[in-house]
Amino acid sequence: MxxxxxxxxxxxxxxxxxxxxxxxxxxxxxxxxxxxxxxxxxxxxxxxxxxxxxxxxxxxxxxxxxxxxxxxxxxxxxxxxxxxxxxxxxxxxxxxxxxxxxxxxxxxxxxxxxxxxxxxxxxxxxxGGAQLVVKPEITSPADLNGKVLTTPQLGNTQDVALKKWLADEKLDVQVTNVENSQSLDLFKRGDIQGAWAPEPWSSRLVLDAGAKVLLDEKDLWEGGRxxxxxxxxxxxxxxxxxxxxxxxxxxxxxxxxxxxxxxxxxxxxxxxxxxxxxxxxxxxxxxxxxxxxxxxxxxxxxxxxxxxxxxxxxxxxxxxxxxxxxxxxxxxxxxxxxxxxxxxxxxxxxxxx
CATH class of the missing domain: 3.40.190.10 (Periplasmic binding protein-like II)
Structure with a gap:
């Protein structure tokens, strides 16, 4: 699809x-x-x-x-x-x-x-303060094909940012909308492979659940702002x-x-x-x-x-x-x-x- x-x-x-x-x-x-x-x-x-x-x-x-x-x-x-x-x-x-x-x-x-x-x-x-964090084995955008990622809510700031980036990268990814706390639990269980999350949730995913940063949104903007x-x-x-x-x-x-x-x-x-x-x-x-x-x-x-x-x-x-x-x-x-x-x-x- x-x-x-x-x-x-x-x-x-x-x-x-x-x-x-x-x-x-x-x-x-x-x-x-x-x-x-x-x-x-x-x-x-x-x-x-x-x-x-x-x-x-x-x-x-x-x-x-x-x-x-x-x-x-x-x-x-x-x-x-x-x-x-x-x-x-x-x-x-x-x-x-x-x-x-x-x-x-x-x-x-x-x-x-x-x-x-x-x-x-x-x-x-x-x-600033939003990152795409993923499972450690995902090392490039192409590795996201067929994977499941989350954002906090349909149409929110991170949802738009993720879907825009996926469209630019021409990736086939399922995006699910769940509350930030649920994303953490789903990631720990292995039900999702990553999330485009605001702080402190991106940091919790990295430090509490072993995720790694694939992309910091500030890198997409001039001057990082x-x-x-x-x-x-x-x-x-x-x-x-x-x-x-x-x-x-x-x-x-x-x-x-x-x-x-x-x-x-x-x-x-x-x-x-x-x-x-x-x-x-x-x-x-x-x-x-x-x-x-x-x-x-x-x-x-x-x-x-x-x-x-x-x-x-x-x-x-x-x-x-x-x-x-x-x-x-x-x-x-x-x-x-x-x-x-x-x-x-x-x-x-x-x-x-």
Whole structure:
């Protein structure tokens, strides 16, 4: 069976899911989600999503160390965790979530499926931190033919990256979508031969299960930098409560700076948060390796988004490349960075439709 045919069911499922989401949205009925929205001052509550992954370290630190709560003042912070991006997209488009740390792929999908109206990219969070790890006997891409690999969820950032790479390499591989923790168990049992996984799961597969790195995703990008995790906001919430979004971004910057200036404590905070959320802490070696493989940054690396949109087509999870013009609004992020005496970030034209 060809790689294209193996991906057909996946592609149809993803497209159907996003079509259903769009069908339930006000955008699909010809309504602009921000039409008539006016600045209402600070929100009474902000609902924040993130994942129990090292690639979401800034969110874990911001919540645990109180950086978000401090900046939000009287605004109540409510948090929710997700396994992967598509679930967070559902929550954002369904208006049950206001802001989320999320993968770049689902961020693009949410924007495209809402007709460019429902969400805005307001910051970056993490660069790097995703690897294709495999059984030791696999020494080249060709050895993957006929094998089974996993990604965290259908249509998530790692799913798109793996399927795009497989298509480029013209490999015949079965891709199965399971939660990261299940991938570890399946790998140990020999039921799968590898996974395209985010940190800390790629490190756990290597150090706890004997996998080896066949490909680090950063090697596919110029300068080794690509947006693994970004911050996405409902456009209506942004229009109505810019003060609250700005406060969250101040907390996000404070959490990022804390992690960069206090690496040892940052690792401890992240590990404690992971234990609370997943029931298990990481070993020191896994934690060290995971942190070594990521770069915490509020820069979303906007210039990479047109390529990411094209990658979704190559991967077979989109029929055509999403038009990402207008996705970004870095006004508040750059305001926060300027106030902190830091360089602003480039929109790379993503702020204009």
């Amino acid at each position: 060809s790689t294209k045919r193996r991906f057909l069911t996946t592609s149809l499922a993803v497209l159907t899911a996003f079509t259903a989401l769009a069908g339930c949205s006000r955008i699909d009925r010809g309504e602009d989600s921000t039409a008539g929205a006016q600045d209402q001052g600070a929100a009474a509550e902000v609902r924040l999503g993130y994942f129990p992954n090292v690639t979401h370290a800034a969110a874990l630190i911001g919540v645990d160390k109180g950086f978000f709560a401090k900046e939000l003042g009287g605004t109540k912070l409510t948090t929710q965790t997700f396994n992967a991006g598509p679930d967070a997209v559902n929550a954002l488009l369904g208006s049950s979530l206001d802001v989320s740390f999320i993968g770049s792929g689902p961020a693009i999908n949410a924007y495209a499926k809402s007709g460019g109206e429902a969400v805005r990219l307001v910051a970056g969070a993490t660069s 690509f947006p693994t995790t970004v911050v996405l906001v409902r456009a209506e919430f942004l229009a109505e409560h810019p003060q609250t979004v700005e406060a969250l971004l101040r907390g996000h910057l404070a959490a990022t700076d804390f992690a960069l200036d206090n690496e040892v404590e940052a690792k401890q905070v992240v590990n404690a948060a992971l234990k609370q959320l997943t029931g298990k802490a990481l070993g020191d070696a896994v934690l060290d390796r995971a942190f070594d493989n990521i770069e915490l940054t509020v820069d979303p690396q906007a210039k990479s988004f047109p390529q990411l949109a094209e990658d979704a087509v190559t991967a077979g999870v989109a029929k055509e490349a999403a038009d990402v013009a207008g996705l970004a609004d870095f006004t508040l992020l750059n305001k926060v960075l300027t106030a902190a005496g830091k360089p602003t970030v480039d929109t790379a034209g993503l702020d204009k439709k």
